[in-house]
Amino acid sequence: SRPASITALLVLCALPINGFRNEGQMVPFVALLLFLFAEYYVFHGIFLFFNILFYLKLKENRQMTRKTFLEWLVLFVAAVLLNCGGQRCLQVIILPLLVVEVIALFMESGHLRQKLPGGRYLATAYVGSLVLAFLVSCLYGGRGDYAVYLLQPGEAVEKLLLGVPAALLENFGLVGNAKVGSFASLMQLLVWVFLILLGYGLWYVFRKNTESTDRQKDALTILLASVGVTAFIIGITSAEAAHYYFFMAWFAAAVLVAVMVDHMSEGQPVFAGLILTAVALFAVLNLKYTYYEAATTQDNLKEYQEVADYLTEAGIDYGYAEFWDAERICLITDGRVTMGHSYTMASLSGYWWLTSTKWYPPTLPTEMRTAYVVRTEMREAFEQQFPEGEAPILEYENEKLAVYVGDRNYVEL
Known part of the structure; x- marks a missing residue:
């Protein structure tokens, strides 16, 4: 219903609260994900909802038409492309759908004792094609080989019981350190109230005698499986x-609250109206709590502008800096200077995340004019990593940043 849809959109406006500070500037979590990490998060969010719609369509209609085939093909190609960008698509879309489908087949077949209609396996085939899309993307050689290791049992239990729940709570904006009685503490407490509402919503939607439709339950199950x-x-x-x-x-x-409002608007209209009003009020309060400060912070880019001006005037096209420094210089020069990322300028090495392999050797030549933008307090550490007489030359410096220029690209991926 329209009130439910409005409520869902308001929830996405209201959450999460808070952000983090970078050089005195508040960066809201949502702004970070939507603009800085856009390819990795926005597209995956959109793609998951298309997958939910198409998966439910195949489960219900159980027919293959020309239109269905074309939709399937488009989603398959999109899955290959997203998987080429990393393994987040596998994590938040493909594996959750696979888990949900395996459990659904097990339950619908009476614990594998009954034969299901042939058309039911169209949805299974689609989920299998997403797995195939991931395998096809593995042929693409443009990804960095980032090593991840399995934890020991004790470490895994501790992380599952403490680290993961803490990250989930922080994801909604709970960070603590707010003085009791302050506006910040009020916002933090309201998030706890919202989480209690979500707990009630889970009981309301998935209870035995529920009014929720199978489509709503299935969609929520897939979203929850993605988080799980x-x-x-x-x-x-x-x-x-x-x-x-x-x-x-x-x-x-957002979907859970929307489903609650959808059904309560008929049987419990007062409670549905209270939820809608509370979410709208919370969204307004979050404008003051998170976004006002972010929008009114004074510009802190003066030193970066000076570095950008020097690089463009000197005709330098490529350089390296630590992540936030590199991002700001790229932004100011509108991409005229490509600034690759390094984890730390004290020990030059490629930055795996949000980074193109085209910014590093061997894609780039080793012998090329290269700038290294270093925080002034890191100058000595930067110079010490080179043999005597081989360090790039300090060409420019201001209060915050020093620019070294050399004829060799030292940053290996």
Whole structure:
């Protein structure tokens, strides 16, 4: 219904609260994901919903038409392309769909004792084609080989019970450190209230005598499976338990609240209206709490603008810096200067995340004019990594940044 759809959109506007500070500037979590990590998160969120729609369509219609075949083909190609960008598609879309489909087949067949109609396996074939899309993408050689290891049992249990839940809570904006009685503490407490509402919503939607449709339950199950599979993978491996890996929880929360409002608007209109009003009020409060400060922070790019001006005037096309420094210089020069990322300028090495392999040797020549933008406090550490007399030459410096220029590209991927 329209009120339910509006509520879902408001939930996505209201969540998450908070962000993190970078050089005194508030960076909201949502802004970070939508603009900085856009290819990795926005496309995956959109693609998951298309997959849910198509999967449910195949489960219900159980027919292959020309239109269905074309939709299938488009989604398959999109899956290959997203998988070429990394393994997030496997984690948040393909594996959750595979888990849900295997369990659904097991339940619908009476624990494998009954034969299902042939058309039912169209949905199974589609999920299998997504797995095939991942395997096809593995032939693409443009990804970095980032090593992830399985944890020991004790470490895995601790991470599953502590690290993962903490990251999930932080994903909604719970970070603590707010003085009791302050506006920040009020916002934090309201998130706890919202999480209690989500708990009630899970009981309301999945209870035995529920009014929710099978489509709504199936869609929510897939969204929850996406969060669950992510939690399990992060919990048993050495992958960082970063809050933004659980971004699908926002969509699950939005759909869950929407389904509640959808059914309560008839039987319990007052409660549905209260939910809609509360979410709208929370979204307004979050504008003040998270976004006002982010939007009114004074520009802190003066030193970066000076470096960008020097690089363009000197005709330098390629350089390296640590992640945030590189991003700002690229932004200011509108891409005229390509700034590759290094984990630390004290020990030059390629940055695996959000990075094109085209920015490093062997794709780039080793012998080329290259700039190295270093924080002034890191100058000595940067110079010490080179043999005496081989360090790039310091060509420019301001209060925050030093620019070294050399004829060799030292940053190996």
